[in-house]
Amino acid sequence: MSKRKSKETSSVNGECISQVQRILRERFCHQCPNGKLFGVQLQYKHLLELLKRTTIHGESNSALIIGPRGSGKTMLLNHVLKELMEAKQVRENLMQVHLNGLLQTNDKIALKEITRQLQMENVVGDKVFGSFAENLAFLLEALKKGDRDSSCPVLFILDEFDLFVHHKNQTLLYNLFDISQSAQTPVTVIGLTCRQDILELLEKRVKSRFSHRQIYLMNSFDFKQYLRIFKEQLYLPAEFLYKPFTQKWNKNVQSLSEDRTVQDVLQNHFHCSKDLRSLHMLLMLALSSITVSHPFMTGSDLLEASKSCRMDSKANIVHGLSVLEICLIIAMKHLNDVYEGEPFNFQMVYNGEMKVSTLKSINITLLLLK
């Protein structure tokens, strides 16, 4: 009787665990727009208002979103766009053009991509891609034709904005910003970059046409908030199928966050890097240690995960070396100390090793055998 019960529970548990892992992995790996934003409410509001005005009032704008890698620039933008698109008025009125500096490595490719995304290539057959100059003239003419009241606003999103700066003469940027500052088709240019010195890279004419709206994202939270984020990331959603399990899981997370060792682990992690991606990495490793027999995360799991996270890659390589190789390295280390970083040749290393191995060969081998 009791056996069957335990079996049942275990099967339920197994189902639960796989569900939990699926949900949490999705949360950690994908930048799903359902995920929560932390500490960027102001920026969110600013960007939302900006884009709303573009779509509803047809106002042209330009803005840069600046923040270190992993600070959630793209996520912020995706969230804003998702909310915007919920409004019917916006959905029908906005055209989006997504460019990425890593893909559109010069203006010619970028123009092609813009034409494609604006779905204008069919207007003219493939001839529009005849030459770069024609293409530019074509696009400019198209954008010039429109005006604030009648044309569909176009949203240009330039990911890796700093790479567009290196294009010849910054032609694309000049023209985009120029349109945003003149009475043509309403456009909003949003650039995403991690470079803090981005404004200095803009040519003076381009800079003058840029509206100087900068939205900074910089992980400006302290450890308390970090702990809260940690909890938020691990909590199971209320609509999870197995209510009792959810309660237990969430309670466990709560107790984890109060645990001393866990806090130490997180503190160290927080000191090293504040971005949420590294936290996700840590939690992912911890999550993978969860099994049916070990259904709840413990402090030791996190500690293990943190250790493997912080592992020094070069030191790891040394672990797997043979005795002879290690002897060579030791000899090199000696020489390096002796010559203070000056280069040396193999002969010297060999000689050094011979000395070492004849003197303490037994000791070393014994040590290594241990």
Place this chain on the structure above:
Amino acid sequence: MNTRQQCKRIYSWVGRAKSSDQKMKTFQYRGILIKSERSLTEMCILLGEFVLVEGANADQPFVAKLLKLYEDGSQEKHAVVQWFSRITELPLNKRKLLRREVSPQEIFLDKAPGYGTDINVETIIKNVKVIPLAPEEVVPVRSKGKQIFFVKESWDGKCFKPLSPGLLSELKEAEKKKRVGSPTPLTDCQVFPSDFICSLKAETDRVTRSTMKTKNIQMEIESRHSASKSSLSKERHSQRVANGINTPGARKKLQLNSPTKSRNKLTGCNVLELLGDDCDALEAREPSATKRKVTFTEILGSPPKVSRTNGEPDSPQTMRGDWSKVAETIRISPYRRGQDSSLKAKNLDGKDDDTCLAEEQELKTRRPVVIPRSHRKCVQKTTALIAEQLHFLNISEQDQEDDYLPSTDCSDSSSSEEEESMVPCTPKRKTRSSTTLSTPKSSRKPSDTTPANTPRKSPEPRTPKTPRNATPRIPIRNQATEKPANVLEEARLRLHVSTIPGSLPCREEEFQDIYNFVESKLIDGTGGCMYISGVPGTGKTATVHEVIRCLQQAAENDELPSFQFIEINGMKLTDPHQAYVQILQLLTGQKVTATHAAELLAKLFSTPGPKRKTTVLIVDELDLLWTRKQDVMYNLFDWPTQRQAKLIILAIANTMDLPERIMMNRVASRLGLTRMSFQPYTYKQLQQIISSRLNHIKAFEEDAIQLVSRKVAALSGDARRCLDICRRSTEICEFSSQKSASGLVSMAHVMKAIDEMFSSPYINSIRNASLHEQMFLKAIIAEFRRSGLEEATVQQIYHQHVALCRIEGLQIPTVSEIMAICSRLGACRFLLVESNNKYLHVRVRLNISQDDVMYALKQE
């Protein structure tokens, strides 16, 4: 293309000098002979005839009447002309004065002052038919009468007036005289005297014939065309039967034309030549056999068109399937000819043989030359005229081949039939005349519905639409934009840089200077350059545009001669040489390659162009037109110095000393010394700009405006920045509106906006960096201090970092972590990190000042 055209024509006088003026050393002549080198045709134009004159746009030559021909002392051939304007040449705003639809064939006697009437003879292309109409007459609608123009009203630059009766009768008289055309004793016309007589006789004969006869003829025609086009010809036949009754009346007029026929033929040749030249220039795109033929047919068909029109401009119109012209006409003609000759003209056969043979030979020789050229033209030219005849293309290739080849065969075979191969214009004209009123729509219908044609219809040749004519557009939004709901939104709208203000405050002086400069040049009809410089956002482009707007206004009010305004922007070009392409396209609508465009422009500006307006050219962002040889700049500034160019250039750039810094001496000297520099705005000016834009909307506190202006004036004097800050402050104000009592934008809001825009992001970012990142920066500074250098390797910094961690009692990060931190800081450009894989030995520099780092880190 102009250059080529010119080199292919030889101009010589007709006869001897009529009179000479010893004092002026001029010799006047009564006519000119134009010989085309390529097609070996000659054409003679006499005084009082109408001619086409080369213009900037090769598709639309000017129309003029030849008044005088003379040669001056320098052996240059000149002509004095009376201009006629097409509707497209008239200013847009004046066209509505007519209050009616104007057919493209209608022209206006141009009495507007300002155009030189003295032109170089070599710009004359050929003669053309112009028919004067009384005011009550309607301009006949023609689907393809390309070579005929109608004149009904005169244009004196301000309004349209019907032709004065005297003038009308005079023109009509001239016209009649021409039509009756007592064979002129000119060398080339004399070649065909018998031809004239023959045709005349045939004509008169035909006039006497009854309608029954015409019907007869048509029946026979039908039988000849039975096989492939039975349905077509039936339809045509039924129409023609209907016409047959009407035609005799008109025929009397028609026969008057016959003497002009020989000339018409020549014009036909000329059309060919012209078109051929066109296509040379505008590079062929898609050779297609079908099209080639069609052009040819169209060209051959044109002479009858010419003659037809003056015959019966008012003849009742009937629908007629506009089917393949040439094939038809050629086929019909020999047959009819046979008919005619059998009736009457046989006795003339012997006499006419040689001439007609010669003509035939001419035709034949022309063909191989023309065809390859004309097909190119056909493809590239999507002008309305060709498009109108588009439905001819539907007739498939073989069909035309069939129709076409036999006709040449038969013309080769019997010289007796050949004799009248030139005469056919009369019969042709007759059949054609029934179509005169058919609107393009109605004429297209039959050909589309004809069963014979539809299956073979091949739309392919038309599908590759030339992209040049496509008008790209951003889709139209579905919902209307919302109107600003409150004062702040209204203010924001007005403060947007894109809003064009009613006036430009604070640039009155500059405005006046530029205005005076351009105005004086316009009035003088000369050219010149002006160089305008100033830092970004000081209103250079806005002021220049304002000047142009005012000048255009003045030109509309007839206070100034009208001018053409074009603009290029160096930043909007992909290559400096594209400037030529853009200028040419804006001037004439042609699209050619850069090198060709340069040639064309040079020719355009260096030859005394008839009827050319002054051109005002704005070159924005001039510095980007710099090339190593500086040829673009050189040309740009060289053109205005030419006497005939009538080109005014306003060059705009950022740097004041651009001419000295980057231009060669010869370029800088051509640019001249007319310069103007726009100083950055002072705070008072900025204040004025903001308040003039706001225009009494109470959205800002006075202090707030002043603060913005002072701040911006101190930084850059860029008006754009100023407006952007104001706009941002209204947003800030709106979000925090519950806090501020007045609802106006206050100092605090402005301060916040300025902070957002101008504060350095570094200090804030450093403060928000993680502990080890901050530690790493500290370690860098410590290492710099230790070594006394501004550069260190990661290894050295790592040692410092470890030491610092020990002091602080922190966990010591591993080397991997340190490398990650280093690359993160490098990506944000706090550090400049060497880009190689030396791992620990990578060199690192600070990208911000040490003081900034210290300041940021100490605050904690």
